Amino acid sequence: MSVRIYELSKELNMENKEVMQLLRERGHEVKSASSTVDNISAQALIEEFSGAAQAETPEQETAEAAPAPDAVKSGPATPKLPPSAIVKTPDQIAQEKREKEAEEEAARQRREDERAAVRQAQRDAMLSSTQKPAAATPAEPERKSPPPPPPPGARRAPIPAPVMGPGRPATPSVNVSVRPAQPAVPPRTPGVAPAPSVQPRAAGGAPAPVVPPASAVPPRTSGAAPAPAVPPRHTPGVAPAPSAPAASTPPGATPPPVKMPASVRPSPSPIIPPSIPRPAQPGQQPQPGQQASAAGKVIEKEGETIIQIKPPIVVRDFAILLGKKPFQLISELMEMGIFASMNQAIEEANAKQIAERHGFTLDIRHRGDDKPEPKKKAKAPREDDPALMEERPPVVCVLGHVDHGKTSLLDQIRNAHVVSGEAGGITQHVGAYQVERKGKKITFLDTPGHAAFSKIRERGANVTDIAILVVAADDGFMPQTDEALKFARNANVEIIVAINKMDAKGANIDRVKQQMQERDLMPEDWGGTTLCTPVSALEGTNINELLELVLLQAEVSELKANPKAVAEGVIVESQVEQGRGPTATVIVQKGTLKVGDALVCGPHYCKVRAMMDEHGKPVKSAPPSTPVRIMGWSGTPVSGAVCTVAKNEKAAKAEAEENAQALKARAAAKPAVTTGATDLDSLLAAIDDQSSKVLRVVIKGDVNGSVEALADCLRAIESEKVKLEIVETGVGVITKNDITLADSSEACVIGFNVKQENGVTALAKHHGVRIIQHNIIYELITSVEEAMSELLDPEYREVKLGMVEVRATFPLAKGLVAGCMVTEGIIKRDAHARLIRKEVVIHEGRIGTLKRFKEDVNEVRAGYECGIQVSGTHDYKEGDRIECYEIHEFRPNLR
Numbered sequence: 001m002s003v004r005i006y007e008l009s010k011e012l013n014m015e016n017k018e019v020m021q022l023l024r025e026r027g028h029e030v031k032s033a034s035s036t037v038d039n040i041s042a043q044a045l046i047e048e049f050s051g052a053a054q055a056e057t058p059e060q061e062t063a064e065a066a067p068a069p070d071a072v073k074s075g076p077a078t079p080k081l082p083p084s085a086i087v088k089t090p091d092q093i094a095q096e097k098r099e100k101e102a103e104e105e106a107a108r109q110r111r112e113d114e115r116a117a118v119r120q121a122q123r124d125a126m127l128s129s130t131q132k133p134a135a136a137t138p139a140e141p142e143r144k145s146p147p148p149p150p151p152p153g154a155r156r157a158p159i160p161a162p163v164m165g166p167g168r169p170a171t172p173s174v175n176v177s178v179r180p181a182q183p184a185v186p187p188r189t190p191g192v193a194p195a196p197s198v199q200p201r202a203a204g205g206a207p208a209p210v211v212p213p214a215s216a217v218p219p220r221t222s223g224a225a226p227a228p229a230v231p232p233r234h235t236p237g238v239a240p241a242p243s244a245p246a247a248s249t250p251p252g253a254t255p256p257p258v259k260m261p262a263s264v265r266p267s268p269s270p271i272i273p274p275s276i277p278r279p280a281q282p283g284q285q286p287q288p289g290q291q292a293s294a295a296g297k298v299i300e301k302e303g304e305t306i307i308q309i310k311p312p313i314v315v316r317d318f319a320i321l322l323g324k325k326p327f328q329l330i331s332e333l334m335e336m337g338i339f340a341s342m343n344q345a346i347e348e349a350n351a352k353q354i355a356e357r358h359g360f361t362l363d364i365r366h367r368g369d370d371k372p373e374p375k376k377k378a379k380a381p382r383e384d385d386p387a388l389m390e391e392r393p394p395v396v397c398v399l400g401h402v403d404h405g406k407t408s409l410l411d412q413i414r415n416a417h418v419v420s421g422e423a424g425g426i427t428q429h430v431g432a433y434q435v436e437r438k439g440k441k442i443t444f445l446d447t448p449g450h451a452a453f454s455k456i457r458e459r460g461a462n463v464t465d466i467a468i469l470v471v472a473a474d475d476g477f478m479p480q481t482d483e484a485l486k487f488a489r490n491a492n493v494e495i496i497v498a499i500n501k502m503d504a505k506g507a508n509i510d511r512v513k514q515q516m517q518e519r520d521l522m523p524e525d526w527g528g529t530t531l532c533t534p535v536s537a538l539e540g541t542n543i544n545e546l547l548e549l550v551l552l553q554a555e556v557s558e559l560k561a562n563p564k565a566v567a568e569g570v571i572v573e574s575q576v577e578q579g580r581g582p583t584a585t586v587i588v589q590k591g592t593l594k595v596g597d598a599l600v601c602g603p604h605y606c607k608v609r610a611m612m613d614e615h616g617k618p619v620k621s622a623p624p625s626t627p628v629r630i631m632g633w634s635g636t637p638v639s640g641a642v643c644t645v646a647k648n649e650k651a652a653k654a655e656a657e658e659n660a661q662a663l664k665a666r667a668a669a670k671p672a673v674t675t676g677a678t679d680l681d682s683l684l685a686a687i688d689d690q691s692s693k694v695l696r697v698v699i700k701g702d703v704n705g706s707v708e709a710l711a712d713c714l715r716a717i718e719s720e721k722v723k724l725e726i727v728e729t730g731v732g733v734i735t736k737n738d739i740t741l742a743d744s745s746e747a748c749v750i751g752f753n754v755k756q757e758n759g760v761t762a763l764a765k766h767h768g769v770r771i772i773q774h775n776i777i778y779e780l781i782t783s784v785e786e787a788m789s790e791l792l793d794p795e796y797r798e799v800k801l802g803m804v805e806v807r808a809t810f811p812l813a814k815g816l817v818a819g820c821m822v823t824e825g826i827i828k829r830d831a832h833a834r835l836i837r838k839e840v841v842i843h844e845g846r847i848g849t850l851k852r853f854k855e856d857v858n859e860v861r862a863g864y865e866c867g868i869q870v871s872g873t874h875d876y877k878e879g880d881r882i883e884c885y886e887i888h889e890f891r892p893n894l895r
């Protein structure tokens with residue numbers, strides 16, 4: 001219920017202005033005479049002033065109490081209304097209604113503002129209560145404010161307590177004001193006056209000034225005294241004494257819950273429930289692990305004191321965390337040129353700087369930073385878990401100098417006849433085979449011995465566990481034996497030396513052992529650690545002993561792999577097979593490869609269509625150390641590359657495409673060769689380079705490794721006169737496409753150990769493309785060198801044929817003929833001739849006429865006489881000499 005001011009004025013018999021002034025002094029927000037005031041306040045005013053008014057005008061009361069004479073006259077007496085009753089006209093009611101609606105709207109707005117202010121105040125109070133437990137009561141909303149002191153001279157009625165919501169605790173004393181559940185302060189019950197708000201008492205015991213309405217009070221900030229001009233006595237760490245209430249407690253009112261002298265009052269800590277972590281006191285270094293502020297905390301981690309805080313970093317919160325007083329932080333900020341109030345946020349960089357200055361590490365936790373990490377899936381058992389490892393066959397590589405008997409040895413071991421099938425009697429690519437000895441498998445790699453295949457040999461060494469170094473007993477260590485030893489050592493594989501050809505004439509096993517010793521390969525029987533045995537691949541002597549040594553070494557090395565791991569293998573060789581497409585020989589290194597698996601190897605992928613062993617027999621699965629030939633590749637992967645099993649064919653294809661893109665990008669990123677000449681020398685070199693001849697080639701080979709080896713050999717041809725440029729390399733038969741490519745790039749086709757597709761010869765003839773083919777690598781290299789030198793311009797050299805001496809001259813119809821004696825060599829008709837007189841060449845021409853007696857002849861040898869006529873002259877004299885020679889064309893040397 002509320003009362004209009006003009007009604008109240010009437011009631012009080014006062015001017016509207018006076019009443020409005022009175023109400024404003026009491027903290028009411030009144031705008032006009034039609035503003036309302038709550039019933040209780042109105043009642044208080046009435047009680048306060050009506051007595052005075054009565055005392056001043058007693059007759060007025062009588063007049064009011066007695067019915068008006070007019071009323072008596074005009075009709076029945078109007079019912080006597082209580083003095084506070086107000087009679088309104090319909091217009092007044094309508095006007096009032098409109099005003100009420102406007103008022104309500106304004107009030108609603110005000111309430112929202114107030115609520116926001118209260119929330120802020122509560123937050124502040126919470127912080128300040130944790131920081132300054134005995135701080136003064138927070139600002140109360142307007143309606144809770146005690147009335148202002150009455151004007152001097154005015155009679156005061158007892159001031160009623162502010163209206164409180166049901167169940168709302170009375171304004172608590174000291175620091176518990178914001179904790180509604182504080183049991184020490186009972187809620188106000190109707191009819192019982194609550195304890196008036198306790199105001200901080202100024203030093204000296206003067207009554208605390210009245211707190212102005214909340215709207216007039218700026219939001220309270222932690223550490224700052226509330227609105228009163230005199231701040232409460234307060235020293236950090238010492239709880240300030242609660243001040244006495246401003247007015248004496250009314251009878252029946254609940255006494256303030258905490259009211260003790262400062263000397264005996266306990267420190268604020270007991271008031272703080274144990275569940276609320278004790279904050280750091282301002283100016284006191286916060287202890288790690290202690291929650292210093294609702295906005296953050298200080299923790300100790302790995303010797304570092306870390307402040308964890310959520311943005312925005314408000315000065316007050318930050319000061320608490322730093323163990324500083326807010327004003328100290330504010331002044332520090334000012335020194336940095338930053339002006340911020342306690343409630344303002346500062347930038348993260350500045351906060352970091354300050355934190356570091358005070359020996360803290362600032363950990364700013366942005367939204368989402370605290371999110372718990374997604375739970376990791378249960379760990380799958382590690383592939384390299386020793387418990388999952390199983391024994392696997394050793395992969396053995398046979399290395400050695402050319403013709404020292406590597407293939408013969410393998411041949412003996414597996415009782416096959418590979419040697420006879422090899423072109424030129426040399427191994428030209430890697431074969432992989434598996435043999436069994438005493439129920440245990442051994443995987444063998446047969447590597448080529450020719451120098452051109454050093455790369456393949458190196459690769460062979462890299463994928464093996466044990467290297468058998470074959471040294472011919474009659475030849476000893478040779479350059480490629482040393483090279484093979486280097487590969488084996490680099491690949492960190494165990495070395496077993498097989499001294500082959502022990503049957504051969506001139507075999508000297510001790511000499512080989514001596515050489516082994518020199519190479520730090522001390523044989524076991526000489527007190528060293530290198531396993532070594534003499535063998536004869538030809539006669540099959542000691543082959544079993546050699547296999548025993550391999551198994552012994554494998555046992556010592558404890559070769560194991562997880563057959564259940566994701567399969568992975570190394571490409572030993574790849575090729576394009578007719579009717580099969582690209583195939584690759586792979587040695588499985590871990591896991592078990594199965595038909596249907598999807599593989600990825602660099603830019604190529606494969607859905608394993610079929611797998612075959614070394615005998616061409618199909619196999620369904622290949623456990624570790626098994627060599628298999630795999631069908632289903634998208635291309636020919638590079639030898640030595642690792643292939644892995646992908647989730648499915650789609651994934652393998654996508655990965656391969658990604659790899660291809662990456663390869664392209666890498667190739668594109670390679671710096672372009674600049675031809676810009678910087679000085680005269682380089683300019684000349686550039687001109688020379690441009691004028692130098694180039695042989696472009698398209699290389700086709702039976703297998704990837706051979707093609708690679710051939711390409712390496714061709715690149716190694718050194719010539720300053722002719723350069724070799726490889727346009728394309730490929731595996732498989734020479735196709736029409738190769739011819740077309742060669743034609744468009746003015747290249748020739750080099751085929752190694754491959755056949756031609758039908759129609760290739762005709763197409764090549766048609767386009768004038770040259771095809772150079774051989775099954776033996778070194779012969780092919782020689783042919784390519786010849787083709788290169790053919791590009792060079794021919795050189796011409798004079799070849800002297802003979803010499804004649806002019807003995808006489810004979811006149812003929814066509815002029816003089818020189819009668820000569822051939823003194824050396826041979827004189828040929830049409831040959832070049834030089835007429836020399838007294839060591840001076842007087843004429844050069846050709847032998848036009850050559851006669852023996854009267855007959856024309858083609859040639860006359862030394863010791864015979866002849867008649868010669870040199871074209872273009874008849875000037876012959878006795879004693880002249882005629883030199884006869886030919887001009888021959890020569891192919892210049894490549895180097």
Ligand SMILES: Nc1nc2c(ncn2[C@@H]2O[C@H](COP(=O)(O)OP(=O)(O)OP(=O)(O)O)[C@@H](O)[C@H]2O)c(=O)[nH]1
Nearest residue numbers: 403404405406407408426427449501504536537538
């Ligand atoms: N006397 C004798 N001759 C052997 C023995 N082993 C191999 N040979 C001969 O040595 C020659 C070369 O044998 P290969 O097995 O082709 O030698 P390789 O080391 O495999 O040669 P590349 O394949 O070119 O690397 C052949 O003529 C063999 O007959 C042996 O134990 N005793």
